[in-house]
Amino acid sequence: MDKRETIQKTEQYVRSLLENDASGHDWWHIDRVRRMGITLAKKEGADEFIVEMAALLHDVADEKIAGNEEKGLSAVTSWLEQMPLSNDDKEHIIDIISSVSFKGGHGKKPHTIEGMVVQDADRLDAIGAIGIARTFMYAGSRGHLMHDPFLPYREKITKEEYRHGRSTAINHFYEKLLKLKEWMNTESAKQIALKRHQFMERFLHQFYQEWDEQYENVN
Ligand code: ADP
Ligand code: NI
Structure with missing residues (x-):
């Protein structure tokens, strides 16, 4: 073989x-x-x-x-x-x-360049448009809300809070996704991560804009 x-x-x-x-x-x-x-x-x-x-x-x-x-x-x-x-x-x-x-x-740095590359590739798949899609799929599969405007953003969520649905897809951006670009090991991955990161920021910006518009229209 x-x-x-x-x-x-x-x-x-x-x-x-x-x-x-x-x-x-x-x-x-x-x-x-x-x-x-x-x-x-x-x-x-x-x-x-x-x-x-x-x-x-x-x-x-x-x-x-x-x-x-x-x-x-x-x-x-x-x-x-x-x-x-x-x-x-x-x-x-x-x-x-x-x-x-x-x-x-997840936070452990691999010992070799091969390990760094695989970790970067896995993390790149968690950001950008595909990362956004995966996040909402995951949140849906767990019965989490997409967003809750009354829930303050938290960078750490306990297991207890997860179990009681006190996490949302949008919160996952602050918990993990927006941090990933800083966690890339290799220069090549950092370049790709930057573009994907910027797209997530644009996405969040538009998301909040649309959300807020609903309330402005009513009042
Ligand atoms: P992987 O190691 O392949 O990234 P994970 O199990 O960490 O696998 O996550 C699978 C996908 O689900 C990733 O896109 C991740 O960002 C997303 N995800 C993990 N935890 C949450 C969460 N609490 N809310 C929303 N999405 C999540
Ligand atoms: Ni993976």
Whole structure:
């Protein structure tokens, strides 16, 4: 099995796992992260094979899919065992996935350029027009409101508040999305992030404008 086949087999495996996923980790998210990962890898001189493999597998270890993080990571490990990879490559891919996909690892800086590229690609998919769309999909799936003008913006939401619907899609921008451009590891990702960030600011501006117009018309 050569590298191309290893990628193809891994792609099939991930597709079949995510087929029925409704938690915002559908196959097309994985495919975008993989493609963005390869683009960034070329610019940053990172190993494209490692980046593509880690991008394909990055959400398999997510607790929303695997049940919990340990189960997810052992699924990734057993998958990699079946692939013709060197031990170094296997360990490298696992290391990337544990810093990129884990909840606790979201703020953790990856150890290698390949890890930085995959983390940047995943974060770029959370901003811009697609990031906005994903946010409203996610909020809808959790039964959150789109916006609540009486809810003060908060940068931190507790689990309790989530459970009681005290979070909104709009609040997620302040909690996370507007911060992501500062969190990019690579210069190439920072450039893309800036454009996507500016689009989110325009979106929010127009959103509030339309919202406020309704009240002005009535009074
Ligand atoms: P990933 O690591 O692939 O970005 P996440 O589980 O962190 O996956 O998020 C999936 C998508 O849902 C992202 O676009 C993210 O911004 C969005 N999201 C996560 N939490 C919330 C939330 N509380 N409200 C709205 N959108 C959210
Ligand atoms: Ni992801």
